[in-house]
Amino acid sequence: xxxxxxxxxxxxxxxxxxxxxxxxxxxxxxxxxxxxxxxxxxxxxxxxxxxxxxxxxxxxxxxxxxxxxxxxxxxxxxxxxxxxxxxxxxxxxxxxxxxxxxxxxxxxxxxxxxxxxxxxxxxxxxxxxxxxxxxxxxxxxxxxxxxxxxxxxxxxxxxxxxxxxxxx
Ligand SMILES: [Zn+2]
Numbered sequence: 001x002x003x004x005x006x007x008x009x010x011x012x013x014x015x016x017x018x019x020x021x022x023x024x025x026x027x028x029x030x031x032x033x034x035x036x037x038x039x040x041x042x043x044x045x046x047x048x049x050x051x052x053x054x055x056x057x058x059x060x061x062x063x064x065x066x067x068x069x070x071x072x073x074x075x076x077x078x079x080x081x082x083x084x085x086x087x088x089x090x091x092x093x094x095x096x097x098x099x100x101x102x103x104x105x106x107x108x109x110x111x112x113x114x115x116x117x118x119x120x121x122x123x124x125x126x127x128x129x130x131x132x133x134x135x136x137x138x139x140x141x142x143x144x145x146x147x148x149x150x151x152x153x154x155x156x157x158x159x160x161x162x163x164x165x166x167x168x
Pocket of ligand 1: 007010011030031033
């Protein structure tokens, strides 16, 4: 009988009871307990721009992981672009989402939370595992528009060809 390895915990599992999800060309094989943590990637949004502090951003670079509480009305996208709020704020880096875990407890987060907006007691989190974090050829500057405080959805094309936030 074919044996599979769970995509999240890497345990070997039988084909019986295995859940398979197909997004893009990948097949995810998950054991029963990990399937409770599985969140499909939102392919309907190409790039979601999110504001992050400089400290959070350096943790993203180090761990290739990004997270926020489940109660945030934020869906993510195929890519994240990070609006670093340091100085007057700019977007310099972006990353493709590889996999999403949901219902993650605070104790299992990849790094310490830094200044959470709208915190809630005992929040559960969505953790985004990222591919390589890439630098844009030229940063996107805040210009005269307001800072990004929640999210902004855009396209890869605009991300690569904009000079100021208002062009996104
Ligand atoms: Zn598993």
